[in-house]
Amino acid sequence: MYPFRDIQRKEITDPQTIYQALSSMDDGFFPLGVNGFPHGGVHFGNGSASRLDQSGGVRCIADGEIVAYKIDDRYPHLQFADGKWAAYSTGFVLVRHRLTLPPAPNSTGIPPTDETLDLYSLHLHMADWSTYLADGKLPRPYWWDVEAFRTSDKDRQLAPDGGSGGAVGAFVWTEPTAGKSKGKYAAGKRVGFLPEGSEVIIGEARGKWLHIKAITAGTMISPTSGGVFGSDDLNVPWKAPEGSSNVPTTPEGDWGWLYRPNLQAAQEPKVADKVVIPSMPIRVKAGTLLGQIGEYQDYERATPLPPISRRRLLHLEVFASDAFSGFLDRSRARAAQLPADQRSLLVIGAGAKLVQTVPAPDRKLRYSYPVKGANPMPDSPASGPWVKVRPTYLAQGFALLYDGPPVWIEREHLGKLSDSTPAWSQFPLWLQGMSDPANGLPLIYSRGQLDALDAKSKATDEQQVNWWRVPFGTADGKSATGWVCEKNHPGTKWESPWAWPGFEIVDATGIQLPDAFRRNLVITGAANWKEQKEFEPSAAAVNNSALLLKLQQTIAKLESAKGADKVTARAIQSAMRVRPLAQALSHVILRYESEWGGDMSRWNSITPLMRNARDNWVRELERIKKLQWWNEVKGKVVGFPANPTVHHIHPIALIANFLRRHRIDIEKFLSLYKGAHSSSFGWYDSASSPKQNLPPLSEKSEQNLKTLMHWINDLYISKNEKFSIQYVAYMLATSRVESYDFTTRTFFGPFSEIISYDDAERRYGCGPTGNAPSRAKAHGNTVVGDGYKYRGRGLVQITWKINYQKFTALTGIDLTENPDKALPWENSAFIMIEGMLKGIFTGHKLSDYINESGADYVGVG
Template identity: 30%
Template structure:
């Protein structure tokens, strides 16, 4: 990860609530059966959150997704779940399976660079950076994958075994890793092969497991087949390198936000039924308080358009209850009667942008004397705020100068760092005592530990107890934590706590043995359940395998962040479009785009994901801005032009159109009419075969040799000699954006039809080739505009 750049974010499980309100998503975690952040009802710290049967109604928990761009550095997969044997009072032996499978991903978090007025990156020290790790614990065992053969496998297990994944034809085997190299053979569609190292876009062919090669290929003296195959036309059939042990990768394997991590595994405690569950944790071994201080200083130099968070202060703003008649023509007034907001809350701008039109009102205040005209905004916000007594309140909120403030996510506004000062036995003794579970003798025996806990950890986490401890008894119960999480204002504050303590994934026998007397049912009699639980804790541990490697600390301590709150905090800060939400919205509306539309296939969904990711990537690097309407029309054009008819795939990953016969009319020699021959010459097609060679490729069907040359000059990629590259996604997306904005195809630009004077989706078709299908495409654009309003941070304003 030598190159530092903004990373993308994604939730580990898609929300079933299509609004994806990041504050409401936090409240869904209250439904978990256990495993809350930052502490459990046993008084011990808990750095992760659990997705289990309790949260299944709110999230699609069929597969676990990576929460941010990074690299996989370690994993473990159980061949079969290990089993703990607990004996109950009857006595009866209870066999409880528990998954030790996990994946650990390393990330690098860094604010965006400062830019000069022309959009170039300013020459200054690099932004501060922080190494983060995301942990996905309790994953499916290998037996579970074998029982479900169609279940997708994580790519990082290993990709040496693959299936030829072409549409209709076979796959060419080239003599060297080059598209123009001699063809040695052709592998049949569906053939299973083993490949070796990759070189550019190709992988070295090693062996043929099943299927055919025509003509047959002869193995060399090492038993390997000759030739190279195109990597993107291979489907990996990955399997873990090893089972039942921690696999530490010397060199991390790249993984993107939203990529497959695995699937929920089984976990059963001694006092509950088995359930599918995943523990998701986010932590850092760096100096997090120091990074936050540097990040805040850096954020003070970032432009105002990166202040994507609105802070509402307790006791400052008021909500004006909605009443019949409030609309754009009759907006609320600051003088209206309302209820004062009783809690601090930070609201992402994306949440405000995604509100329905009826919930957003802009009021223009005319100029008076020397005071210029201004615009104020009202939002109708329901279910987010409480009054001074903690009672929920709904209504209209106005953004007011000095009363509400704007912040960059990199300011870490409201975050508080807490460092652990106690030990497990002190916290557990204090918790037991507060719950009345200690006898008089035990209270005497543990008076020192109870006293230390009362004066130590409780003092340092006083803010946490103020938020959660409803009955003020000095201890937390799962009921209190769940009740607090159900309220957006409390869930938000808990999500801003950053806590440092020794990781639960480091095994220390002495630390856990110290709890033996406290957990003994009778003095001198071992607690058999606890003894079995300690064996389970040891099997779950992995920290010792990584200590001192990949930046994992040797002192076993780490700063823990709320994984879901952190995703919500940064999700809209670094991405123009929230990819997962966009895919979900389009999938839901797919059939509305056209009558008798085929089902939205997995291949089409994958193609669309690639396009959205590449659009995000383009605008991360581009100095110019985009807006909602331009993006909507780009997607509409891609939706129309990139439909691959033979397979029925929408947003084809490598769209091309037309046959040789069709493009012969644009050939300087083969065209049937002099008019077509003249047009071919005018557009640079001067050699026989140029008509088909420079045929329409990519999302907007780049056509004519002159246009291929323009693209080559702009992107410094040899499109003229290698025109097939124009169909590759990493090229066709930038060509679409550049070409439509700069008027490359017809001389007409997006800004001719989408500008401060209006948005004309109908006439915008002239950017590509005229007026054909313009009504259909304009309809697509309107639908994409609605989707982008919910899923994108793109502005509705225009930049000159």
């Protein structure tokens, strides 16, 4: 998972989004910093904030465990020789992640130890405690070692009878039960609710569950909005309301349990200003909040007065010990053994040609008769720019006949067919259409990244083979786009993430800091005429290093960066804006000594070169020393590398390589569902609707379900790193009931409510025949006829004008004027999925009722 969402707070599927954001930073480029030194991490901060949502804090990039952390009580201040002050954070979170190779075919038993590798992600310059104190709403990490917590707004009271819910806050539960896995606990039953802002002191902890020792602010209320709670004079969870039966309660005097991720720390961690090594590593999941971005002011941003917040900055890096090199070899060997279905990365090689032009249509929809219509063929794709149809015409006797073989038309023409609608006799894309210019640098796209492309950039032919329109770079550094085919496309291949395609270890340990500093003075023009000549050997030594030669090979694609003397951090900054160059640079694996370890001698070695900046540099050395934490961790964390010379891996490239967008195997799902449709699901779970009376799933219903699953895959599952199968179950269960057409016994297909005009006006109308005209008007039906006009449609049968207006804003389609536009698959599926995820139907999102602390399928309805 990427450390931030995009600026619209959506999960990022394309790593180029983050590379672009990184290019907006002033410094912190990988693998070469603005000072000319090798740099093992990347910086996020004020510059990247225009493209990324950094307001919610820094997220853990993968499942792992926190093995060390530090939080400043208040930022340290550095005073330079000229009196200027700079604040900076020494706070960090160090997370250990574990990579384990997939088992070799036909292997059994425990994998060998050399098939597992520890990676560490470092999040440096995190916010201090005073930052959280200054903003009580600022999300705080739940895993801090504290005793006092404040309830946040993650939960909402259950809604009575399906109506609107009440307060936001946190549910109180009965005692959690031990799960099958060690350290795992399942939720008990809801017994109470603490509104947002309530404060508690906690006692025992069981996994992510905390036992309430005392409530210090706020009052516990019913878990149901408007519900009665406790006894007449005691709002406590161990007293059931008078006359209530089967209401869960806690034992006498037991205040219940809270789910820790739904709380905020209400006090400073017990240990501040020191490196903390937890006695037991703290397990965290991908997406866990690690903290807020902290402050880091350099000399240019220092002020004569005590500093205020001026420069938010996060240094993020990923590294592994020297064991990584051998692990990489074993990983690539294993990848070659894995089956093809585990190859999720499409590699477009240098020299590969793409289909860059769609041929012109070769016919019209009509052959010889006026077109009556055209229906999509069963093998037509559910989405994409083109749809396969069979034209029909009206013959004598009003019979609809086929007008020739199926053809392909643009999907946007489906609703407005005419005799002259352009058409293709065959699918418009074919490999014979490949053309120059060719791809210039190897380019890698994950299947998840391809699946997340917009509908106009994805196509499926009649053999169900996928095509994607992707950006690429030509050999002369120019940008282009073209279509690439999933199968048999010359110059492309599918690779496993375990092959690490494009990654290359580059050893930079031979670069000495004084040489790198001299070279930087020369190429930036900061050296005087005498130094230019004197520093030439140092510049040449660095230019001939493996790192600079590798960077020159990539940077040379930029017109502005020809030659070794042009390989600078600024050139890297420019290259990050060009997709193939950004990918090539980020796939460097830098072997170099960590700046957070080792002794100070290498930093002291450049002091003589500082000239008139020497006094300020001496102050800067004090900061460097305070930022070094390596020696406080090594020897205390099992497996942590003692030697600070490590392999630095670009965190975004690593995530992009292993990030898998899940998809449901639709054919397997259908085979399982068809067997359970009549026997396990039936109509409703009641005596009046026996399951055995339900006929088998019809061919049309099966096709509908298949299409619906394609849309759920495309619109929800493929776009979410951590999708919820429980959400999918709820979507299917709802559409199964809401979109059942009893006249044809067809399930899962969008349709209009089968109701007469008079009945619709009685149910939904505001006129004299309406059953509840005031309710109708409150829901937007203010004109006679609105009841029928805004009757139920789609997969979830949206009703009322007010809801058609809401979805007009969401879809960008004027559904108030054209309600029937809620019926096509692309619209009805989007309405259902987005409506449930965003809480547009009832005001409650799926996540309000289905989350880590439990699943209330009845409440969400």
